[in-house]
Amino acid sequence: MQSTLMLIKPDGIEKNLEGPIKRMIEDAGLVVTHEKEIHPTRSHFEAHYAFDDEWKRNVGEGNLSLCEKMNIDPNEAFGTNDPIEIGDVIRDRLIEYMLSRPIKAFVIQGEDAIQRVRNLSGSTVPARAEPDTIRGRFGSDANEQPILEKRSIQNIVHTSGNFEEADFELKHWFPELYSQDLNYNPILS
Numbered sequence: 001m002q003s004t005l006m007l008i009k010p011d012g013i014e015k016n017l018e019g020p021i022k023r024m025i026e027d028a029g030l031v032v033t034h035e036k037e038i039h040p041t042r043s044h045f046e047a048h049y050a051f052d053d054e055w056k057r058n059v060g061e062g063n064l065s066l067c068e069k070m071n072i073d074p075n076e077a078f079g080t081n082d083p084i085e086i087g088d089v090i091r092d093r094l095i096e097y098m099l100s101r102p103i104k105a106f107v108i109q110g111e112d113a114i115q116r117v118r119n120l121s122g123s124t125v126p127a128r129a130e131p132d133t134i135r136g137r138f139g140s141d142a143n144e145q146p147i148l149e150k151r152s153i154q155n156i157v158h159t160s161g162n163f164e165e166a167d168f169e170l171k172h173w174f175p176e177l178y179s180q181d182l183n184y185n186p187i188l189s
């Protein structure tokens with residue numbers, strides 16, 4: 001058994017998707033063991049989204065190519081044409097979006113839960129996500145509009161990407177589970 005973290009992002013909350021998302025999780029044979037509304041601080045999200053330079057460079061380079069295709073000046077869109085700095089701007093926009101309202105956090109448990117919940121969420125870009133995934137079914141955002149509107153991609157949910165992220169993120173968002181039960185170990189149990 002494994003547990004993993006899901007956050008329902010502000011657009012998912014605004015569209016009242018907690019119930020439908022929970023049903024998709026349960027239909028996949030997984031269980032939501034804990035859930036709560038959270039009002040996170042900026043520093044809590046800064047620790048959660050501690051991206052390395054490789055992530056920033058990848059995202060920055062992807063956006064530079066898109067700017068070229070769309071005939072947009074990256075200096076106008078991001079205030080810089082350096083890929084890592086573009087990655088930093090996108091991270092800042094992501095944190096602004098995540099802070100825009102209270103959100104919901106789920107602990108989800110099941111066999112191979114980390115990968116299965118990741119698959120159930122679908123591609124980062126909803127327009128490219130499969131229709132039977134959460135992002136494909138409930139989201140519609142693509143890569144271009146966020147550049148023009150100087151905002152993050154809105155994609156309904158966050159889910160832990162791998163074992164290390166799940167371990168860190170469960171402790172980060174649900175510390176009470178660990179302090180109430182000193183033997184609590186959702187990843188290995």
Ligand code: ADP
Nearest residue numbers: 059090094123124146151152153154155158161
């Ligand atoms: P995921 O959430 O699918 O694991 P990442 O960890 O790579 O994706 O990115 C974190 C979040 O940052 C995404 O869910 C999305 O909201 C936002 N994001 C990622 N790439 C971009 C981008 N190119 N432009 C705007 N926002 C982005």
